[in-house]
Amino acid sequence: MDTLSITLSALADPTRRAILARLATGEASVSELAEPFDMSLVAVSKHLKVLEKAGLISKGREAQWRPCRLEPKPLRQVDDWLESYRQFWNDNLDRLESYAELLQKGGKNDPGN
Amino acid sequence: MDTLSITLSALADPTRRAILARLATGEASVSELAEPFDMSLVAVSKHLKVLEKAGLISKGREAQWRPCRLEPKPLRQVDDWLESYRQFWNDNLDRLESYAELLQKGGKNDPGN
DNA sequence: CCTATATTAAACCAATAAGTTAATTAACTT
DNA sequence: AAGTTAATTAACTTATTGGTTTAATATAGG
Known part of the structure; x- marks a missing residue:
């Protein structure tokens, strides 16, 4: 599998996104990360894997803890991929805006053509 | 499942992303979309589903064809989600940049502290 | 050395995903 | 009416995912 697919499927899970959100506020150990969730530590450990x-997180080692931290690179790659579509949805928006303007000018009694 | 998870897992497949890329250039029927791929039409039809x-695409009906077109909303939602992390990776980049500046100032013979 | 804590590994299970082929539906063409 | 083209549905197979419980490994502290 290509890296973008791997990244996106890693992101396609609410538990994993919640973990990333937590890590955006700073490093945390596996058990700290597991604490908020209603599932076994083992399950969270798998999500971390x-x-x-x-490449969305990396783990260090401090005694028996494995402090995890967020890594920006794959997220940036997703952002880069989205870039090609930004054009598209701006165009789309423009069209909507022009239509809105049209309605505005036409007024209530002229639904336009 | 939440909508963001559904969107991301839909995007986590290279065939489906290729289909979206194709649709970014304009509408296409199911068979047109299937043509470049080395898999059955049925498989592509499932990807489209x-x-x-x-909500990444919508299908119209014209005689026996189902012209597909790209829908921007879910992609925009992904972009919104990424927004929270943009801060993070810019910070990260800033740190790298300051470090690069530091190296610049220090010169070759001063690796700095 | 023994024990508690932190984490991972192994074995298992149910549900989902991605593909196949064969059959079905729907609409146009002759 | 019969045949062709476009697409979907159904039934099936295989692999992956997300979870479980139990066992193993590693480190710290008496």
């Missing part, structure tokens, strides 16, 4: 394989 | 359920 998925995130790690996607 | 995944994209449709995620």
